Amino acid sequence: DQQVKQNSPSLSVQEGRISILNCDYTNSMFDYFLWYKKYPAEGPTFLISISSIKDKNEDGRFTVFLNKSAKHLSLHIVPSQPGDSAVYFCAASADNFNKFYFGSGTKLNVKP
Amino acid sequence: NAGVTQTPKFRVLKTGQSMTLLCAQDMNHEYMYWYRQDPGMGLRLIHYSVGEGTTAKGEVPDGYNVSRLKKQNFLLGLESAAPSQTSVYFCASSGWTGWEPQHFGDGTRLSIL
Structure with missing residues (x-):
């Protein structure tokens, strides 16, 4: 079972507007994102x-932004630019060996 | 700045063949990692190393072996390739001073027929 989830596979935003990418996690021991x-x-x-x-x-x-009680983090991009079009992964870690668990990614498309 | 270099970039294998993927980093990083990326799954950790001569299992280690004989190199081996190992493989490295971002190579696209 994935410990880090990105439930939106894709997001389309107009240039100049805000992009908000979301990520949820299940492991309360994660302390770095x-x-x-x-x-x-x-x-x-x-x-x-x-x-x-x-x-x-x-x-x-x-x-x-990190909301620990909700086990949720989000990435805000303001203003969005066409060069921001890419896949965005969130990742979380809970140990000293720098091992990270990754979400499945959100593909952002910023339209000119 | 080379950073993390992966060799080869593409490879097609037949089921049962073996091969080794090479990762080299020039940042003097202690930690190195191998991931695989599959559609809808994100990156999953296969094996990692916290220093020269050390290796440890990640989330999906079965069917793979690794070696870290030199600090700058981390090798990923497939002894008997299976179609389920068709994937894009990424190598990464990081320092060890607390939490640090991992630096990734550009990936190796491997197809097993």
């Missing part, structure tokens, strides 16, 4: 992270 971005034929690249001691982390146009 990452978002990765992946273009076709490339490996995932790190985007933004958050530890369980915070509920928000911001980096430029990207903000990650």
Whole structure:
């Protein structure tokens, strides 16, 4: 059973608007969360992270929100740009060996 | 900056054949990982290593073996390939100073006929 779930396989957004990508997890021991971005034929690249001691982390146009009681995190992209079109994975870790569990990904399409 | 390099990029095998996927990193990272990515499943951890000479099982280790003889290299072996091992394989590495993002290679697309 997947411990990290991304229930929306795809999302389409108009350029300039907000993109909100969601992720749910089941393991209450997870204490570090990452978002990765992946273009076709490339490996995932790190985007933004958050530890369980915070509920928000911001980096430029990207903000990650963590709701521990709901076991939910979200990635907000504002404003969305066509170059943001990619697959986004969330990942969570609960140990000291940096092992992460990944969601199945959400394909974001930002329309010009 | 090479980062994480995977060899080969594509390969087609017949059922029962063996092969080795090579991962090399030039960032002096202690930790290295092998994942497979299948449609609708995200990335699943096969094996990982926390240092030269060490290996450990991940979520889906069956049918695979690994070796980390040198710090910069992490090899993934398939002794007897099966169609269920058709997938895209990603190697990643990270440092060990607390939680760090993993750096990924560009993947190896493997098809087993």
